[in-house]
Amino acid sequence: MNGLKYKIAKIMEGRYGVDALYYALFVLWVVLAVINIFTKNTVIYVITLLIVILMLFRSLSKNISRRRRENDIFLSIFRKIRSEAVLLKDRIKDVGKARYRKCRHCHAITRLPVKRGKHTVKCPRCGEKFDVHIII
Ligand SMILES: [Zn+2]
Structure with missing residues (x-):
């Protein structure tokens, strides 16, 4: 062997x-x-x-x-x-519980709670703020 x-x-x-x-x-x-x-x-x-x-x-x-x-x-x-x-x-x-949006600066995906309307979100990775519009 x-x-x-x-x-x-x-x-x-x-x-x-x-x-x-x-x-x-x-x-x-x-x-x-x-x-x-x-x-x-x-x-x-x-x-x-x-x-x-x-x-x-x-x-x-x-x-x-x-x-x-x-x-x-x-x-x-x-x-x-x-x-x-x-x-x-x-x-x-997470359908119905959360929405996922991509940061325009670093392209990180952010998980957001479902809150109808326009919001300003701060990216947890790069700290840049961007607007999101969530439609239910
Ligand atoms: Zn970012």
């Missing part, structure tokens, strides 16, 4: 390995593979093969800086999507 471990470690020496993008591709592969069990679609099958090839290519690549850059781009997009999803979840949870 130690001999196999050593051989794998020797193969992976100087190579990129796995990262967040690898795991995301793996999750996508699993989802598409499960869908393909029921649909038996050739296009989905080809996409799953391409995903596996991409995962192998990235993890065995020796161009570490480029793979790291790809992962950073993926993470910045993923974080943006995740924060938008959390905001959407909060907005749905």
Whole structure:
């Protein structure tokens, strides 16, 4: 067993390995593979093969800086999507209880109580004041 471990470690020496993008591709592969069990679609099958090839290519690549850059781009997009999803979840949870408005100066989202009319709001992040009009 130690001999196999050593051989794998020797193969992976100087190579990129796995990262967040690898795991995301793996999750996508699993989802598409499960869908393909029921649909038996050739296009989905080809996409799953391409995903596996991409995962192998990235993890065995020796161009570490480029793979790291790809992962950073993926993470910045993923974080943006995740924060938008959390905001959407909060907005749905607070329907009728709160309104969300974006600060024009720093673009921070502010949660406001539902009070009909025009109000001046002070941004909790940057301290700038801006007007909001809440219609119920
Ligand atoms: Zn602000």
